[in-house]
Amino acid sequence: GAGVSQSPSNKVTEKGKDVELRCDPISGHTALYWYRQSLGQGLEFLIYFQGNSAPDKSGLPSDRFSAERTGGSVSTLTIQRTQQEDSAVYLCASSLRGLQETQYFGPGTRLLVL
Amino acid sequence: DAKTTQPTSMDCAEGRAANLPCNHSTISGNEYVYWYRQIHSQGPQYIIHGLKNNETNEMASLIITEDRKSSTLILPHATLRDTAVYYCIVRRNNAGNMLTFGGGTRLMVKP
Numbered sequence: 001g002a003g004v005s006q007s008p009s010n011k012v013t014e015k016g017k018d019v020e021l022r023c024d025p026i027s028g029h030t031a032l033y034w035y036r037q038s039l040g041q042g043l044e045f046l047i048y049f050q051g052n053s054a055p056d057k058s059g060l061p062s063d064r065f066s067a068e069r070t071g072g073s074v075s076t077l078t079i080q081r082t083q084q085e086d087s088a089v090y091l092c093a094s095s096l097r098g099l100q101e102t103q104y105f106g107p108g109t110r111l112l113v114l
Numbered sequence: 115d116a117k118t119t120q121p122t123s124m125d126c127a128e129g130r131a132a133n134l135p136c137n138h139s140t141i142s143g144n145e146y147v148y149w150y151r152q153i154h155s156q157g158p159q160y161i162i163h164g165l166k167n168n169e170t171n172e173m174a175s176l177i178i179t180e181d182r183k184s185s186t187l188i189l190p191h192a193t194l195r196d197t198a199v200y201y202c203i204v205r206r207n208n209a210g211n212m213l214t215f216g217g218g219t220r221l222m223v224k225p
Binding site: 004033035042043045048059089091093102103104105106107108 | 148156157158159160163212213214215216217
């Protein structure tokens, strides 16, 4: 596609439920990043995938968060037993090769945990 | 990565050039200057980046001083749709791969 796409665009869930957020990176981009952004705040790095290498999970805030990238393309971020503090915009970005390459962002998924 | 300093907010008249400054006095030789913007309720949008030469693309121009300690992003003919928060970032070639945004400059384009 022309850009990074994410789904759903909005998600409202109840505390304790699991959610899955999807990211489709730009075709041919080998690097994929997940960030989250709370209201009025900067970016918080979550996880990074580069090709077939083991992902950099250093930003995941707890073991309730996990992500996978199947076939080197689409990625799913899963949040188990959601808490109210998980409410944020979850952003996905991709780049051609990682490192210094320019990252292009999707529109984000707005998650609200009630 | 080097720290950047930007004004908190700026106003610009529609149709005029918007000049957004950024100070990065501790920038090192292999750090690039990147600019992103974030329009309300949207994901960050890449604008432009450069190392030491001035750069221009369809969106903006980037002017980097000769000592590389500051730069200016220029939107030549600002429109109402350019109202956004603009982030100036410096990044090393061998840094971690994640982006970090500071406070940015909230640009308000007024009719």
